[in-house]
Amino acid sequence: MERAPRILFAGGGTGGHVYPAIAVADAVRRLVPEAAIAFAGTETRMEWDAVPRAGYPIHPITVVGLQRRLTPANLVFPFKLVRGLVQSRRLIEAFDPDVVVGTGGFVAGPVLLAAHLHGRPLVLQEQNAYPGMTNRLLARWAAEVHIAFPEAQQAFPPGKCVLSGNPTRAxxxxxxxxxxxxxxxxxxxxxxxxxxxxxxxxxxxxxxxxxxxxxxxxxxxxxxxxxxxxxxxxxxxxxxxxxxxxxxxxxxxxxxxxxxxxxxxxxxxxxxxxxxxxxxxxxxxxxxxxxxxxxxxxxxxxxxxxxxxxxxxxxxxxxxxxxxxxxxxxxxxxxxxxxxxxxxxxxxxxxARPDAAERIAHAVLARAGYRLATTV
The missing domain is CATH 3.40.50.2000 (Glycogen Phosphorylase B;)
Structure with a gap:
């Protein structure tokens, strides 16, 4: 019997990163109700409230952004980065995802890096015409990068981008x-x-x-x-x-x-x-x-x-x-x-691409090795 797909989402900090992830997770659940879905996020950011409200479990990852200016806050960055990587590695081993989806924000960095080191396929979703730093750094290891604006493909490796649009509410x-x-x-x-x-x-x-x-x-x-x-x-x-x-x-x-x-x-x-x-x-x-x-x-x-x-x-x-x-x-x-x-x-x-969530969900399930009867 085929195992139900196990999908881990990582993204947060702002609604622009969190809500697209939830929209794709909802589409996955509509397509495969038995799918196991979980999120990784930061306890101090909006995903910690938004994800449980949407009905999904979320696991804490310690993360802090590297400030672009010289500031004492950057002194703790290496220590929190190491802690976040350790937490991410444990989460990957415990949840055992078939695919990990990153939608941007600092929390996606350690989680997707740990997933890559464990040999799990990565799928990215980039909301903006000018991609964020996290997705730009992770793209080298991603199997696919789903973009919403054609201009974004200039920032990613050739052949990886799919123009799917941003998931929006039905x-x-x-x-x-x-x-x-x-x-x-x-x-x-x-x-x-x-x-x-x-x-x-x-x-x-x-x-x-x-x-x-x-x-x-x-x-x-x-x-x-x-x-x-x-x-x-x-x-x-x-x-x-x-x-x-x-x-x-x-x-x-x-x-x-x-x-x-x-x-x-x-x-x-x-x-x-x-x-x-x-x-x-x-x-x-x-x-x-x-x-x-x-x-x-x-x-x-x-x-x-x-x-x-x-x-x-x-x-x-x-x-x-x-x-x-x-x-x-x-x-x-x-x-x-x-x-x-x-x-x-x-x-x-x-x-507009009103079916963006469903398109990305199909791609995620395919990377998870799950076969659907139909495709978008």
């Missing part, structure tokens, strides 16, 4: 625009269309730069006469902004949006950062966007993501340095041009 593809408008109390016009809607968000924690620019220019955006604004501030900024921003019948000011599927379905234009998962969600939902890359991320990878979207005709790149000067013109230009929005939506959907 609910994004099935959200009903009518339900979305009701959810946010937005009017509907003939045929289900309504007043144009601008969706503003800076991730779950919010963006200080986006919030400051919106506070300054909100009146100019609402002066268009029929524009509605859904503005997710982030929980840490909400109370201050709620006290300072005047209430308006066409403004929906919220700390957090737990139904992003409905938010995308309601929006005509998004003003947001250019994280990899956000870009992939914009593609899947066909949402025209003004992308403001964060300048505070490694290797400025959000700018590379945004440029890829802009080249495809799916978004407008607005550097943070030009945010105050150009926000109103960039957003109004799209809200007032339905033909351009339609072209951008089509371009976004043309770049």
């Amino acid at each position: 609910a994004l593809r099935t959200a009903d625009p009518h339900e979305a408008r009701r959810h946010f109390e937005l009017p509907e016009g003939a045929g289900g269309a309504g007043a144009p809607v601008l969706l503003v968000f800076g991730g779950s924690l919010g963006s200080q730069a986006l919030n400051a620019a919106m506070e300054r220019h909100l009146a100019a955006l609402l002066d268009a006469g029929d524009v509605f604004v859904i503005w997710q501030t982030g929980s840490r900024y909400f109370e201050r902004l709620q006290a300072r921003v005047p209430a308006h019948p066409r403004l929906r000011l919220v700390p957090y949006i737990d139904r992003m599927d409905l938010a995308y379905a309601a929006a005509d234009v998004a003003l947001c950062r250019a994280g990899a998962i956000t870009c992939s969600e914009l593609m899947v939902t066909g949402t025209p966007a003004v992308l403001v890359p964060s300048p505070n991320v490694a290797e400025d990878h959000q700018t590379v993501n945004a440029r890829s979207m802009e080249r495809a005709g799916a978004a407008v790149l607005l550097p943070e340095a030009r945010l105050e000067a150009d926000l109103v013109e960039a957003v109004r230009g799209l809200l007032q041009d339905p033909e351009r929005r339609a072209a951008m939506a089509a371009a976004a959907r043309a770049q």
Whole structure:
């Protein structure tokens, strides 16, 4: 009797690393319900809560990032690296995975290195157009590297990349625009269309730069006469902004949006950062966007993501340095041009890969030596 596949996932630190891993794990479980799935992560980072909530066991690995500047924190790096490698070796021996999947973040380093030394096949998933350091270092040992942006293949060894896309939630593809408008109390016009809607968000924690620019220019955006604004501030900024921003019948000011599927379905234009998962969600939902890359991320990878979207005709790149000067013109230009929005939506959907999780899951199971009756 064929052994059920055993798959270990390693990735963490941010949602951009954690949620793609969970999406692929969910796809594996749909394909092979008896599969044994486990995660490796860091107790102090978000994966420690997100993975158990998704229904998977997680094992602790000690890891710390090497700072790019001279700092006393780097003195403990060698000791924690050794400890993490020992923990990773023990985990590989105990769980006995058929394949190990890395989605980036420092924790993937020791786990995948230990797996390689034990002769286990490695599969990487890279979310960004400019790959992270961990995946770049591990790629030499990987059997496959699944990428979301064509530009990423330049950073990896030839012949290893598969353009699979970023795994995204299935609910994004099935959200009903009518339900979305009701959810946010937005009017509907003939045929289900309504007043144009601008969706503003800076991730779950919010963006200080986006919030400051919106506070300054909100009146100019609402002066268009029929524009509605859904503005997710982030929980840490909400109370201050709620006290300072005047209430308006066409403004929906919220700390957090737990139904992003409905938010995308309601929006005509998004003003947001250019994280990899956000870009992939914009593609899947066909949402025209003004992308403001964060300048505070490694290797400025959000700018590379945004440029890829802009080249495809799916978004407008607005550097943070030009945010105050150009926000109103960039957003109004799209809200007032339905033909351009339609072209951008089509371009976004043309770049989308809504079956990314299933494609990667099939590849992972194949590397695990598990034979499926069908393939994607």
